[in-house]
Amino acid sequence: MSLLDDAAHVESLTALSRFRTDFYACLPARADALFELTDALLCTDGPVKTLVELSLAPEHRRGHGALYGALNHGRLEVARLRRTLSGLPLPRAADGRIVLACDVSNWLRPDAATSAERLFCHTYGRGRGSAQMIPGWPYSIVAALEPGRTSWTALLDAVRLGPGDDETAVTAAQLREVIERLRTAGHVQDGDLPVLIVFDAGYDVTRLAFLLADLPVELLGRMRSDRVLYFPPPPQPPGKVGRKPKRGAEFKFEDEATWPAPARTTTSATSRYGQAVATAWDRLHPLLSRRSAWADYPKGELPVISGTVVRLRVDRLPGDRAPKPVWLWWSGVDATAADVDRLWRSFLRRFDLEHTFRMIKQTLGWTRPKLRTPEAADRWTWLIISAHTQLRLARPLAEDLRRPWERSARPGRLTPARVRRGFRRLHEKTPQPAGAPKSGTAGPGRPAGSKNRHRAREHPVGKQSKTDTAKSAPKRQAA
Incomplete structure (x- = not known):
């Protein structure tokens, strides 16, 4: 050595x-x-x-x-x-x-x-x-x-x-x-x-990006293949009066006809998945409504959470499974080709x-x-x-x-x-701070033939809303 x-x-x-x-x-x-x-x-x-x-x-x-x-x-x-x-x-x-x-x-x-x-x-x-x-x-x-x-x-x-x-x-x-x-x-x-x-998938990555916007972080999450996002509204023509549109054209993940020309496209050769093609569209945001998580948002316009959508497609998957495209949403905008390549590779590392x-x-x-x-x-x-x-x-x-049937691992x-x-x-080469146990005898336990008179309480399963909490709270009597 x-x-x-x-x-x-x-x-x-x-x-x-x-x-x-x-x-x-x-x-x-x-x-x-x-x-x-x-x-x-x-x-x-x-x-x-x-x-x-x-x-x-x-x-x-x-x-x-x-x-x-x-x-x-x-x-x-x-x-x-x-x-x-x-x-x-x-x-x-x-x-x-x-x-x-x-x-x-x-x-x-x-x-x-x-x-x-x-x-x-x-x-x-x-x-x-x-x-x-x-x-x-x-x-x-x-x-x-x-x-x-x-x-x-x-x-x-x-x-x-x-x-x-x-x-x-x-x-x-x-x-x-x-x-x-x-x-x-x-x-x-x-x-x-x-x-x-x-x-x-399963996380509201756009809402998480809004809640963590003040931190030095970037968020990357997978979205369902049936999502619909929106581009920014087009600029108002000169001299036109009236209300400015809140959002631009739709971008449906399942409808290729709604996909404009991508902002970035990268192609990489991988040994595990074949050729990987990543296509990115910039400044897409979801349509928010005043319900569920946004019901308590202050009055006024709901925020516009813009990001970059990346569509990843590969030639093959392990186990001869039919590959399906993966849709990713990144909290950053104006992604370069290096950013797109880095994002989809980082997402694959999530499976570790x-x-x-x-x-x-x-x-x-x-x-x-x-x-x-x-x-x-x-x-x-x-x-x-x-x-x-x-x-x-x-x-x-x-x-x-290693076992006799196992391969030797590289250093x-x-x-x-x-x-x-x-x-x-x-x-044996590391510290052993725990002390030796003290001698003692086991407790007597429950007397033979006696029954357990303190039955454990059974608890319901599932989510508990604010309404359920209010109903279960004891009512105060008027003085």
């Missing part, structure tokens, strides 16, 4: 050790049990199938009762952990800008009638038209994306959506706080390129977040525990994020412990699952 490689190894180990120490400091109650639970999550072989099996790992020196007690009654300073995550090194795109992805992942709990604050979560089925709405806890997750094809992302934040939440308003507040923390940590400075935030969701669900077992309270679910979610962050920091240190190309496979060898 050269001196340069040795210095990089020491630097990576120092960053991992510092994060483990800072993470332990974020646990004010049941710290030892929560910290060792995270270590067991990192060092266990194979995917996590049940929560109680983590208590059998050598890194977890406490019993299974302490494990559940820590999740149900422990404490975790989320604000401090968020600042710690924002202070870590973040990946950047080729031009030096930070690219964030925001998406919702669901923790399905269809049989948990006694769990509060569940919503109906949209889930896709294997067959066409087999999507279902299943009760669960949806989490809005923000992560920083790496350039190039990879299964790694840097998780930065997670917020559980509640029954009375406006998803767009909550997402805007979440992203605003993430940007402020990145600015405090020095990742976002005056004069830097704007942070690009990428969304998939899907690999992270699959990793934390299928390997780390994020949605495996049958926790009752949403507070315990939040606590477990942040333990999962902390474990994934330690895997990311241990990426330059891990060995390739620096280990997947999160392979890094976790060798984390136990790194565990």
Whole structure:
């Protein structure tokens, strides 16, 4: 090993050790049990199938009762952990800008009638038209994306959506706080390129652009293929009197006859999708109406949220699927050919977040525990994020412990699952702030033959509007 490689190894180990120490400091109650639970999550072989099996790992020196007690009654300073995550090194795109992805992942709990604050979560089925709405806890997750094809992302934040939440308003507040923390940590400075935030379909990206217009960010989101946008109104002819039109010609995604000559068109050859053709039209905005999210907007004209529409078409998709064009909306205007090429490539990097969701669900077992309270679910979610962050920091240190039937990975190309496979060898080289457990005996429990007289309350599922909240509030008696 050269001196340069040795210095990089020491630097990576120092960053991992510092994060483990800072993470332990974020646990004010049941710290030892929560910290060792995270270590067991990192060092266990194979995917996590049940929560109680983590208590059998050598890194977890406490019993299974302490494990559940820590999740149900422990404490975790989320604000401090968020600042710690924002202070870590973040990946950047080729031009030096930070690219964030925001998406919702669901923790399905269809049989948990006694769990509060569940919503109906949209889930896709294997067959066409087999999507279902299943009760669960949806989490809005923000992560920083790496350039190039990879299964790694840097998780930065997670917020559980509640029954009375406006998803767009909550997402805007979440992203605003993430940007402020990145600015405090020095990742976002005056004069830097704007942070690009990428969304998939399902987000009101135009409203998000309006709510975050004061931040140094650009928003890029996918739109449905049946949307209709509008060009700016044409200039008023000289001498003409009367009211100026509010909008210009229609732009229907499904009607090619409404498409004028594009402002920009780029063509690129890719090894995975064949030839990619991106066509852009400038200064298109949606038609807003005073209902739903804009019902409480101050009196006067509704805002005009202009942006650039990009239509991406490729020759083929993996799995011999028939390619369909993808429609994107960018919050910027006057896009150059380099901007159009950068936008569609950045959108494809958003799918790296899907690999992270699959990793934390299928390997780390994020949605495996049958926790009752949403507070315990939040606590477990942040333990999962902390474990994934330690895997990311241990990426330059891990060995390739491949199976006989697996291919050797190139240097620096280990997947999160392979890094976790060798984390136990790194565990002994990192700080172990958790104290040894004290000796004790199990409690007596409920007497034999007695019944549980404190039945858990069942909670309804679904959104809760302001009208429902007003009806459920107790009425005050007149004095």
